[in-house]
Amino acid sequence: MPELPEVEIVRRGLDNLTPGLVISDVMVLRPDCVAGSPGFLQQGLSGQTVGAWRRRGKYLIGQLANDGHWVIHLRMTGQLLWITNSQPLAVHTRARVFFDNGAELRFVDQRTFGRWWWVPPGQAITEVVTGLQPLGPEPWECTTAALFHRCQSTSRPIKTALLDQTWIAGLGNIYADESLFLSGIHPRTPCNQLSAQRVEQLRHAIIKVLETSIALGGTTFSHFRHIQGMNGHYLDQAWVYGRAGQPCRVCGTVIQRTKIAGRSSHWCPRCQA
Numbered sequence: 001m002p003e004l005p006e007v008e009i010v011r012r013g014l015d016n017l018t019p020g021l022v023i024s025d026v027m028v029l030r031p032d033c034v035a036g037s038p039g040f041l042q043q044g045l046s047g048q049t050v051g052a053w054r055r056r057g058k059y060l061i062g063q064l065a066n067d068g069h070w071v072i073h074l075r076m077t078g079q080l081l082w083i084t085n086s087q088p089l090a091v092h093t094r095a096r097v098f099f100d101n102g103a104e105l106r107f108v109d110q111r112t113f114g115r116w117w118w119v120p121p122g123q124a125i126t127e128v129v130t131g132l133q134p135l136g137p138e139p140w141e142c143t144t145a146a147l148f149h150r151c152q153s154t155s156r157p158i159k160t161a162l163l164d165q166t167w168i169a170g171l172g173n174i175y176a177d178e179s180l181f182l183s184g185i186h187p188r189t190p191c192n193q194l195s196a197q198r199v200e201q202l203r204h205a206i207i208k209v210l211e212t213s214i215a216l217g218g219t220t221f222s223h224f225r226h227i228q229g230m231n232g233h234y235l236d237q238a239w240v241y242g243r244a245g246q247p248c249r250v251c252g253t254v255i256q257r258t259k260i261a262g263r264s265s266h267w268c269p270r271c272q273a
């Protein structure tokens with residue numbers, strides 16, 4: 001599933017390619033990829049000039065010239081593909097947006113959990129896209145004091161807390177495991193046993209891991225690639241994620257994997273004692 005770095009990379013692709021272009025037509029091939037009425041989205045987007053794209057958690061938010069918004073969540077398998085020649089449609093193509101320069105944006109989504117929203121001018125984005133409301137701060141905006149305060153309030157494992165989108169927006173399984181490794185914290189550690197200093201180390205590790213991944217183009221899953229088809233390379237140098245049974249890159253101890261609250265967790269028994 002795409003996490004923050006992958007969504008950020010898609011955002012950068014959209015922000016490179018689409019601002020200034022006018023949407024000439026929209027085709028929704030599978031109505032349930034649109035939250036609300038596909039007809040309203042078609043009408044709302046058609047004729048609009050696209051502005052900048054921003055990201056909030058794993059939501060992509062496109063500004064339209066009339067102050068409306070186009071919001072996209074890729075969820076598990078959603079992919080956006082930038083098409084500039086007559087490529088045949090992929091099997092799971094759900095929607096197509098045509099631009100006045102002849103290019104096309106296709107939304108391909110095998111599992112069909114991905115969603116598009118059209119937010120009319122004058123309406124608050126969070127009113128239409130209610131999933132934005134409970135999101136915690138972006139990792140770069142999360143302070144050590146706030147994170148430590150939350151940790152003090154619960155004894156649940158830190159790994160589970162890091163996946164909670166109301167704590168920090170956008171973090172998922174891969175980067176939670178990687179951040180815990182970099183800060184030397186065992187994933188089962190109860191939140192309220194972490195000192196302010198450990199929480200500070202963890203916050204730094206989260207930012208470092210996310211920035212490294214963004215620089216490497218993210219992680220390529222079977223259903224994620226850049227908008228123009230490139231792959232990401234984060235997993236080639238991951239510390240622990242996906243490396244169960246292999247030696248730790250720091251101490252050589254065999255990396256372990258176990259389930260914590262239903263999610264597989266990878267860690268080094270020596271570096272994260």
Ligand SMILES: [Zn+2]
Binds near residue numbers: 248249251252269270
């Ligand atoms: Zn180690």
